[in-house]
Amino acid sequence: MSVSNMLENWSKFRHMHPVDDAPYTEYKWAMSIDLDACSGCNACSVACYAENNLAVVGKEKYNAGQEMHWMRIERYWDEDGREFPDQGAQFIPMMCQHCEAAPCETVCPVGATNHTADGLNSQVYNRCIGSRYCSANCPFKVRYFNWYDYPTTNNVWPDEMTQQLNPDVTVRGKGVMEKCTFCVQRLERAKNNARTEGRLVHDGEVQTACQQACPTSAISFGNLVEPESKVAKQWAHQQVELAAKDAQAKDEQEGGSDLRGYRIFEELRAYPSVMYLERVRESAI
């Protein structure tokens, strides 16, 4: 794409998905996470390591903020000065939110991160030059950079451990940015299978690795285009719209509504593809 073409047709290239005149037709992958069910157990995170060939960096590099956990569980405490956190902690699984108007995408000088036709924020490893602008611009801080060449680093994948690597997923080398892909390798396989049979992927036919492991079934994943999918129903029930022009139904009511669905940093208008359901605490105790 020439620069002049890009400048002239900027508004066409820089649109949020889905644009009204070009909505998603077959797939729009999305997630919903019920924070009332999530126990903060980290099983999803370990499952992601297993599925996506994530490097274990060790204590020293972890300390330098170089860990690679695409899925992390954040733990927050109430901040009202009570002696004990007597309503427990607040856990939230955090990974790439696959923003529809992704702040990371617009700043990549080489277009290594961009939007796919099925609504993923994708990362093209062999196009990435390691500028790390995307990471700086991501409001959720879910991008992880390969500061080292992990495949050749001692004790990352020694000896037999290489045999565990998932052949459907690249092992990333030094200088490349990576992040949650919604397990794109699983999605591609499911879509291919469906295409061969001349149909679309059924709801529940494909699961992300985190969703599959999750012991409390807190994570749902599926196709928003299909109104009967669990995710679409959840989003609809919570009245969360993918590209809300101004505010979500929940935020329009004074003091919130009795709905639980929300997206993080809605006000930034990145339009995430992940909806969270508020954690609930009993008022009678």
Added chain:
Amino acid sequence: MIENSFDRRDFLKVLGWGGAAVTLSGCGFTSVQDGVETVVSYVEPPEYAIPGISVYFNSTCAQCDAGCNITGRLREGRVLKLEGNTSSTINYGKMCGLGQAGVQAHYNPDRVREPMLRGGEVLAWDKALGMINDKLSGVKGDEIAFLTGSVSGHVKVLLQNYLEALGTKNHYAYEAVAPSVVRAANKKAYGVEMPRLRLDKAKVVVSFGADFLGAWVSPVNFSQQYGKFRKAGDTGRGVLVQIESKMTLTGANADRWIAIRPGTEGILALGIIHALGAAGLSLPADVAAVSKAYDAARVTKDTGVSAEQIEKLAALLKERSPSLVIAGSAAEGYVHGSQNAAAINLLNSVLGNIGKTIEAPTNVPFPQVAVTTGNRSSVQALNDSMANGKVKVLFSYGANPVFTTPTALKFKENLSKVGFKVVFAHYLDETTQEADLVLPLDSALEDWGTSVPEYQGESAQLSIQQPLMEKLHANTRGVGDILLALLKQRRANEYKDYEDFYSYLRNAVVKNKSALGSAGEDDDTFWTGALSKGLVYFNGSKGSLSAKSSAAGIVLPAPAEEDAAYPLHLIPAVTANLRDGRHANLPWLQESPDPMTTIVWDSWVELHPKTAAKLGIVEGDIIEVTSRSGSIKAQAYLFPGIHPDAVSMPLGNGHVAMGRWAKDVGVNAFGILDQVVDKETGELAFNETRVKISKTGKRVIVVKDEGFIGGSQAGNKIAVRASTDEVELSGEV
């Protein structure tokens, strides 16, 4: 023939390295292209190994005793990932992080690969087995002991037969962090050691320190139920109240987390009964008599829990039935642990929960294969025998007592008095290092076996463990095969028909197919079906509970006196990932943050900010924790979810051996525990150790996942919470 020059193992190696080589050099020149390696394709590929296509085999997770049913994904003959088996009623297709890391136990580069003598000299299997035979000659039966973890299934059958052949009854089943006091209390109260707990049917769950979402009994089963419990459904959203001195993962998910003075759990239970009586619930006479003394004023004084809180809790329990009360590890870890657990169980019978949310498990019709659960008193008994020189030959499998027993027990010293010690090992861990003979084991993903988990799903099942791939190392062996070989030394005739453990196992299972619900099927169909399902159900009768909870005999001591020299209670924490330390060499687990503190790759001491302020301690201070039995140093972490009279340290790290990822990471809190036991069961009282804390003057940066502002959302709406009166849950998808 291709097999002659190129066997499957080599083929796997080439594929493995080929795969790695491609990734190393990114785009372009692989070692295959460079001619350093060659890729050779199958002439006749085995039908299950189509390059590029995954195949799936069912098996059983061996990472903990919950025994979840799993499905392994294989490509080109290598196991890549484990998932839950969706037809299992133990884990319903789900898995925990510890289970996920099972592949790292299998591919672990620090596994023991050859039979070895002390000092590392390698020897052949026939020499090793011959050596055992020699050493056993002239030794009397009762001078032989066998130490294991929990065992069940056909390995247990062979083990029992071997012990019988040796003429010994000395089987010590040891689990360092098992709920053994609660089991005994349950047996008394309900007639079974481990009833089925129906969280999914309960409207309120009150757990006295049972970390059922983290590390307690069958966490994936409970987590599945918990997911349903939290949904509005027909009965409304379930309410969880957790009572403990140190917040566990389960506590962090409670609607109300109640910090209690360590050791006073039983008092609070009786206090709740008293409050229920006052609120109009009719109490049996004996219960009323005992709980009479536990009025709110006294209970508040003893436990530190406010009268208002007790009243609210009683009101909730009275209004919402059925409920479920669980006695957990935090409550059982005291000298009066049995009494605590009995008082808590009594609450269930007062509330009428027995039979509703506490159900009888299905009977396992074959006691030979039913689980022998491990406990802590067994290792104390073994230790006494060793100290008195009564053990000449010791076998050890699935336990690491040198690491998991308090130093005060002097286990290591007493172990050296045993003339000949054989350890069946995955790693050269602390106990294996003391062995005279080390026998290398197959990984759980290479071995055959069956297991009957203690906590069963909807009906009793025999879970099948089958190899998910070929052995990685030529000279490791399955535990069943080793036992069979040892048995053949004694009872050659009886076992001559069994070439290996597989043939024994197949025969034993197939012989009983009618009791496994497949009377009419032919043997092959039945066996293949069992392997492909990964489990078979017993034709077991539904068991029954004998609810005989009574208040008689419950005697709770007054709260422990202040101890001026050692003012703080030490609460060792069993974390979901590291448990008793056997998984410390799995890098995914070391790098997976502790959910509560988000700390990685280390040990730490949790202190309440108030306690820390009093002692002048800030995060990262290296502090010395001293008990009457020893002292260790670790980094301080200020943690709001702990009673100010207590400090907590995680178990599992602090290995001095085992492997590259475990060695020299953190400190071992088992070591400084006082050897104090529960009066009734003789089980080590985990939470009885008192400590004092002193600063060392050193400070480190705590390596953790949370940011520098800790658990603060800094005014952002990231993780949002609502109370039940603000949201409408019915009708949710």
